[in-house]
Amino acid sequence: TDWQTIHTVIPPYIFILSLLGLLLNGFVLAVFAAHRDRLTVAEIYLSNLALADFLLLCGLPFWAMYILNQFNWSYGDALCKLVNSNIVINFYTSIYTLVMISIDRYLALVKTMMARWLRRTLYAKITCFVVWMFGLLLSLPTLVHRKVKFIEEYNTTSCILDYTHGSSWKLAHQIMMNTLGFALPVLVIVFSSWNIIKALSRRTENLAFHDFNDTKATVLVYAVTLLFLLCWGPFQVLTFLDTLCDVEVLDGKLWSHTLSLGDQVSVYLAFLNSLLNPLLYVFSGQYFRRKLDAVCRRARHQRRGSDMTTYQRSLVSTFVNRTEQIRPVVIFNAKDQIGL
Numbered sequence: 001t002d003w004q005t006i007h008t009v010i011p012p013y014i015f016i017l018s019l020l021g022l023l024l025n026g027f028v029l030a031v032f033a034a035h036r037d038r039l040t041v042a043e044i045y046l047s048n049l050a051l052a053d054f055l056l057l058c059g060l061p062f063w064a065m066y067i068l069n070q071f072n073w074s075y076g077d078a079l080c081k082l083v084n085s086n087i088v089i090n091f092y093t094s095i096y097t098l099v100m101i102s103i104d105r106y107l108a109l110v111k112t113m114m115a116r117w118l119r120r121t122l123y124a125k126i127t128c129f130v131v132w133m134f135g136l137l138l139s140l141p142t143l144v145h146r147k148v149k150f151i152e153e154y155n156t157t158s159c160i161l162d163y164t165h166g167s168s169w170k171l172a173h174q175i176m177m178n179t180l181g182f183a184l185p186v187l188v189i190v191f192s193s194w195n196i197i198k199a200l201s202r203r204t205e206n207l208a209f210h211d212f213n214d215t216k217a218t219v220l221v222y223a224v225t226l227l228f229l230l231c232w233g234p235f236q237v238l239t240f241l242d243t244l245c246d247v248e249v250l251d252g253k254l255w256s257h258t259l260s261l262g263d264q265v266s267v268y269l270a271f272l273n274s275l276l277n278p279l280l281y282v283f284s285g286q287y288f289r290r291k292l293d294a295v296c297r298r299a300r301h302q303r304r305g306s307d308m309t310t311y312q313r314s315l316v317s318t319f320v321n322r323t324e325q326i327r328p329v330v331i332f333n334a335k336d337q338i339g340l
Contacts (some may be wrong), residue, residue, distance in 0.1 A: 006264050007067060014064035014268060018057045021275040025054040031288070034295045041104055044124040046288070048131070049097045060082040060271060066159065073159035073204045077148045080159035092135035094274070095185045098228060100127055106192040110199045141173045149201045153328060166305035174243045182236040189225050207242035223280055231273035235266040 026052040032043060039047065062083045067071055071081055104124075107115040143162050163170040242259050245252040 002261050006261070007070070010264065010268055011064040011068045014060050014067075014271075015303050016062075017271060017275055018060045021057040021278075022054060024275065024278040025050045025057070028288075029054065031292050031295055035291050037268040037294075038121065039120050041121055042101070043288075043291075044121060045097055045101045045104060048128045049094060049101070050052075050278060052093040052097060053089040053277055056087055056094065056200045056274050057269070059086045071154070071156050073148050074158060078266075080148050081143050081146045084159070085139045085145045087134040088139040088142045089132075092138050092181060093131055094277075095228065095232075096131045096134065097128070098225065099185045099188050100131065102189045102225070106196055110195045138176065141169065141176070145169060145173075171243065171246055174239050174246075177242070178236055180239050182232065182339070193222060193225065207330065227276055227280060228273055231276075232270045234262070235270045236264045238266050242296060 029047060032039060032050075033048045062075060062079065075083075104119060107119055111118075117332050142161070145163060146159065147162050148157060148159055149162055151160070161170070161173075236257060241250065241255060242263075244250045245255050245259070
């Protein structure tokens with residue numbers, strides 16, 4: 001009954017999640033691309049976050065069809081590796097982009113002197129590139145071990161992580177997921193947030209240094225961080241419990257059914273983060289709204305300019321045609337007439 005619920009509920013949920021997430025993140029990227037002004041450091045990180053979420057959601061419809069087909073993978077071994085590696089790359093890219101946003105807030109509000117030379121657009125672009133390379137590196141275990149394999153027990157041809165040739169690879173992969181994909185980023189974000197809170201509390205003592213915009217932006221960072229913890233936390237906890245079963249701290253047979261179902265539910269709950277990020281982070285931010293207003297005003301101005309140009313051309317053409325019909329009239333000077 002539990003697996004029938006999975007087959008019934010999860011595929012439409014994934015399709016809806018993917019469609020809405022692609023539209024929202026695509027809209028965010030379009031606004032950043034349409035704005036002609038140079039992006040700020042914060043906007044570079046926001047656009048990088050939207051790109052990572054967009055690419056992650058591109059691979060989810062394959063998994064929806066995979067579940068609809070009773071966990072039979074019909075897209076070949078290459079797509080099995082590519083789709084899952086894409087998800088892992090963008091998972092790491094998304095979390096470490098959130099880390100960089102948190103550090104950027106920390107520099108702007110706490111280390112203001114350092115921020116003058118550290119918060120540069122060139123550095124932000126280099127950091128984003130390094131984050132993508134880091135995500136690619138951490139996805140290599142998935143790229144190597146993901147493969148299409150026939151499972152006799154369930155009579156399915158599934159896309160699975162195959163660790164049969166070495167169980168230590170599974171343990172290493174799960175420890176890496178818990179530490180590099182969750183514990184370390186969360187520690188950095190908590191450290192940055194705690195220092196930001198202290199800096200803001202000191203500033204509020206002197207109203208001359210109180211900036212409502214900084215407070216609002218910082219609260220927004222906390223909200224996104226909390227959202228990440230709520231979405232990815234259950235998956236990370238279940239991954240840790242699976243690791244405890246592998247090292248025989250917990251009874252694997254006792255936890256097998258719970259972990260199998262929990263993994264299916266928690267991983268698709270985690271992907272909800274990619275849909276909610278643009279809603280919470282970007283659309284509620286005043287700077288993005290200003291950028292969106294600027295893009296809309298420029299579009300309206302261009303349409304009006306185009307319409308006005310057409311009107312002016314018509315007016316000039318009418319004026320020229322009428323002036324050609326006017327006969328020239330010679331007016332003599334009065335002084336010439338009287339010989340002065």
